[in-house]
Amino acid sequence: MIALLLRDLRLATRAGGGFGLGVAFFLILCALVPFGIGPDRAALAPVAPGILWVGALLSCLLSLDRIFALDHEDGSLDLLATSPMPLEGTVAVKALAHWITTGLPLILAAPVFGILLQLPVHAMPMLVLSLLIGTPALSMLGAFGAAVTVGLRRGGLLLSLLVLPLYIPTLIFGAEITRRGAAGMDVATPLVFLAGVTLAVLALIPFAAAAALRVNLR
Amino acid sequence: MSIWEYANPAKFMRTTDKVLPWLVVSATICVLGGIVWGFLTPDDYRQGSTVKIMFLHVPAALMAINIWVMMLVTSLVWIIRRHHVSALAAKAAAPIGAVMTLIALITGAIWGQPMWGTWWEWDPRLTSFLILFLFYVGYIALWSAIEDPDSAADLTGVVCLVGSVFALLSRYAVLFWNQGLHQGASLSVQSGERMSAVYRYPLYLSMIGFALLFLALVVIRTRTEIRKRRLAALQAQEARA
Numbered sequence: 001m002i003a004l005l006l007r008d009l010r011l012a013t014r015a016g017g018g019f020g021l022g023v024a025f026f027l028i029l030c031a032l033v034p035f036g037i038g039p040d041r042a043a044l045a046p047v048a049p050g051i052l053w054v055g056a057l058l059s060c061l062l063s064l065d066r067i068f069a070l071d072h073e074d075g076s077l078d079l080l081a082t083s084p085m086p087l088e089g090t091v092a093v094k095a096l097a098h099w100i101t102t103g104l105p106l107i108l109a110a111p112v113f114g115i116l117l118q119l120p121v122h123a124m125p126m127l128v129l130s131l132l133i134g135t136p137a138l139s140m141l142g143a144f145g146a147a148v149t150v151g152l153r154r155g156g157l158l159l160s161l162l163v164l165p166l167y168i169p170t171l172i173f174g175a176e177i178t179r180r181g182a183a184g185m186d187v188a189t190p191l192v193f194l195a196g197v198t199l200a201v202l203a204l205i206p207f208a209a210a211a212a213l214r215v216n217l218r
Numbered sequence: 219m220s221i222w223e224y225a226n227p228a229k230f231m232r233t234t235d236k237v238l239p240w241l242v243v244s245a246t247i248c249v250l251g252g253i254v255w256g257f258l259t260p261d262d263y264r265q266g267s268t269v270k271i272m273f274l275h276v277p278a279a280l281m282a283i284n285i286w287v288m289m290l291v292t293s294l295v296w297i298i299r300r301h302h303v304s305a306l307a308a309k310a311a312a313p314i315g316a317v318m319t320l321i322a323l324i325t326g327a328i329w330g331q332p333m334w335g336t337w338w339e340w341d342p343r344l345t346s347f348l349i350l351f352l353f354y355v356g357y358i359a360l361w362s363a364i365e366d367p368d369s370a371a372d373l374t375g376v377v378c379l380v381g382s383v384f385a386l387l388s389r390y391a392v393l394f395w396n397q398g399l400h401q402g403a404s405l406s407v408q409s410g411e412r413m414s415a416v417y418r419y420p421l422y423l424s425m426i427g428f429a430l431l432f433l434a435l436v437v438i439r440t441r442t443e444i445r446k447r448r449l450a451a452l453q454a455q456e457a458r459a
Binding site: 158 | 359360363364369372377379380384392394395
């Protein structure tokens with residue numbers, strides 16, 4: 001499992017792996033928002049938590065099809081499926097690799113982009129915390145979507161159509177934590193809900209994703 | 219005699235052949251009867267004549283949710299027992315469910331404009347119906363994207379299971395996000411009646427009518443799917459010969 005994780009990380013970080021594209025997309029998105037709604041601090045600050053979370057969602061989406069598509073093309077996915085490691089484990093490791101290469105850079109970059117969007121400084125810890133708890137669920141749900149659409153030629157668009165509605169609970173609770181953090185309110189309740197959603201997703205979705213992969217490899 | 223006999227496509231076709239005309243006629247009578255009777259009810263003292271859209275809105279919303287539940291059950295039957303008719307019924311039901319959701323959303327907007335003063339509000343019920351609609355769209359798109367019918371049935375089945383959990387989760391997550399504008403249920407089993415009988419009986423008739431209409435449509439569409447499947451099998455046979 002560790003070997004697979006290191007292999008995926010190496011593939012993602014070397015040339016053509018698309019590492020950092022997600023963060024660049026996130027930056028562009030955060031730079032475009034002020035052009036759309038005006039540079040006014042009073043207009044930007046209230047929408048900043050939502051924009052940052054929606055931006056994280058979309059940047060995450062960008063690299064989802066890579067989770068399985070390349071391995072499916074060159075046949076290594078079949079090898080992984082026939083290896084002694086259960087397919088559920090493969091899915092979990094690949095989602096983890098996706099999170100390390102996409103989710104983690106987003107979390108590290110988010111406070112900087114928060115400054116661009118006039119998010120109050122005292123809300124930064126809550127932004128980072130909510131992303132830290134929420135983004136693993138995004139990667140895992142994305143792996144499920146990627147597993148369903150792996151055999152399709154025009155799977156990319158369908159992938160976003162399938163995955164984005166699944167992101168709604170995470171988005172609601174994550175943005176709520178950041179908003180409450182900015183307002184200086186208590187964040188315990190949405191935090192518990194967000195952690196609950198993430199843990200349930202991490203526990204159950206690998207089985208659904210592995211089932212979808214088995215169908216696609218048949 | 220068990221319900222699984224209807225999993226045999228030939229048996230399903232024979233039975234629905236006899237049942238379908240009755241289903242169509244009774245659905246037409248109930249839907250038309252419910253809506254016309256509803257239209258003839260007196261105006262509500264507060265809502266005026268806008269209350270009459272209820273006879274379209276409430277049954278459509280009821281069916282929108284129940285059709286998804288029906289798809290969940292048929293998907294489970296397909297995944298567990300591999301009956302093709304079941305998978306085809308789920309496929310046949312999805313567009314009907316999407317249209318019902320759309321009817322509920324649109325009639326709600328038409329009613330909401332004079333009553334709430336807005337076409338749309340990010341209210342939990344409205345939002346969860348929009349989310350339900352998105353799930354229907356994704357489900358239908360996935361069916362049409364996959365060529366191999368068995369893989370399509372399997373993958374959409376899995377998506378339907380995961381989608382059901384998340385549709386339910388979203389339903390309660392949006393409650394957390396925004397408290398609503400939409401009134402609570404006017405009909406319920408436990409809390410007695412909160413609606414005048416003048417409106418209640420046409421509404422019941424309309425609900426029964428919509429349920430029958432759905433049954434008739436889903437049977438027609440499933441029969442079409444079975445015939446399409448047979449046609450494909452015949453063509454494959456011919457190509458081999």
